[in-house]
Amino acid sequence: SRREGFSAVPNIKWDDVGGLHLLRQEFDRYIVRRIKHPEDYEDFGVDLETGFLLYGPPGCGKTLIAKAVANEAGANFIHIKGPELLNKYVGESELAVRTIFSRARTCSPCILFFDEVDSLTTKRGKEGGWVVERLLNQLLIELDGADQRRDVYVIGATNRPEVMDRAVLRPGRFGKLLYVPLPTPDERGMILKALARKKPIDASVDLMAIGKDTSCENLSGADLSALINEAAMTALEDKLTSSSKSSDGTSWTIQDTHFERALKKIS
Numbered sequence: 001s002r003r004e005g006f007s008a009v010p011n012i013k014w015d016d017v018g019g020l021h022l023l024r025q026e027f028d029r030y031i032v033r034r035i036k037h038p039e040d041y042e043d044f045g046v047d048l049e050t051g052f053l054l055y056g057p058p059g060c061g062k063t064l065i066a067k068a069v070a071n072e073a074g075a076n077f078i079h080i081k082g083p084e085l086l087n088k089y090v091g092e093s094e095l096a097v098r099t100i101f102s103r104a105r106t107c108s109p110c111i112l113f114f115d116e117v118d119s120l121t122t123k124r125g126k127e128g129g130w131v132v133e134r135l136l137n138q139l140l141i142e143l144d145g146a147d148q149r150r151d152v153y154v155i156g157a158t159n160r161p162e163v164m165d166r167a168v169l170r171p172g173r174f175g176k177l178l179y180v181p182l183p184t185p186d187e188r189g190m191i192l193k194a195l196a197r198k199k200p201i202d203a204s205v206d207l208m209a210i211g212k213d214t215s216c217e218n219l220s221g222a223d224l225s226a227l228i229n230e231a232a233m234t235a236l237e238d239k240l241t242s243s244s245k246s247s248d249g250t251s252w253t254i255q256d257t258h259f260e261r262a263l264k265k266i267s
């Protein structure tokens with residue numbers, strides 16, 4: 001696995017993200033164009049937030065968007081997992097926080113992504129105890145140093161914003177809150193299309209219709225990814241178990257029947 005704080009421009013493109021158009025617009029304004037046209041932003045004296053909190057149910061694309069934003073902006077991406085940071089450096093997590101921000105500054109433009117950020121920022125005096133408290137204080141110091149960290153953008157992600165200390169949600173910290181909801185029926189179709197780009201889906205399959213189907217109600221992006229993967233697996237098994245049929249020259253694709261079987265399996 002990659003070392004902590006490994007930075008690179010991610011290879012997730014906006015085409016890999018289904019739906020979430022409003023979020024894309026927000027991030028274009030707040031990050032992508034600002035990295036691409038810094039002089040213009042400066043000339044117009046626009047002062048915008050550099051810290052964001054993505055919140056909402058699991059598996060709806062928080063990590064994916066953050067990576068796509070970095071890719072689009074040509075920025076480096078540092079992925080920090082909250083619980084890991086907390087547990088791996090017992091007694092040294094404050095130093096780890098300082099190191100992470102300093103690394104982000106040296107590889108700017110950079111997106112610093114804190115996954116499960118709630119674990120680092122639980123309300124003081126509650127769950128975490130003094131380890132979390134000291135770490136949180138260090139994090140606040142770093143976040144408040146935003147002036148010195150030009151072109152470092154901080155994005156946190158959480159499924160439980162309600163447990164977070166209010167202090168971290170102030171402007172200049174994780175100041176801009178963005179909700180990442182479960183997909184609508186149309187968005188489910190768009191997510192399936194995004195996920196299908198690298199799979200041999202038969203031309204007869206209507207992914208928008210599958211997305212709108214009631215059997216897909218309440219599925220997250222991660223669930224839809226599991227669905228399409230299961231459909232692909234089912235199609236592959238069909239191919240591998242019927243060697244006689246494959247000799248007629250028709251190519252094997254993922255068809256409606258595979259999606260139907262996959263839906264039964266995952267639901």
Ligand code: ATP
Nearest residue numbers: 016017018058059060061062063064191221222225
């Ligand atoms: P968690 O809160 O569990 O960390 P998350 O919101 O960060 O979840 P992601 O890790 O971004 O979710 O999504 C998990 C996977 O689900 C993605 O790698 C992708 O395959 C699929 N997925 C989720 N949302 C989308 C989407 N909007 N478009 C395309 N794929 C998606």
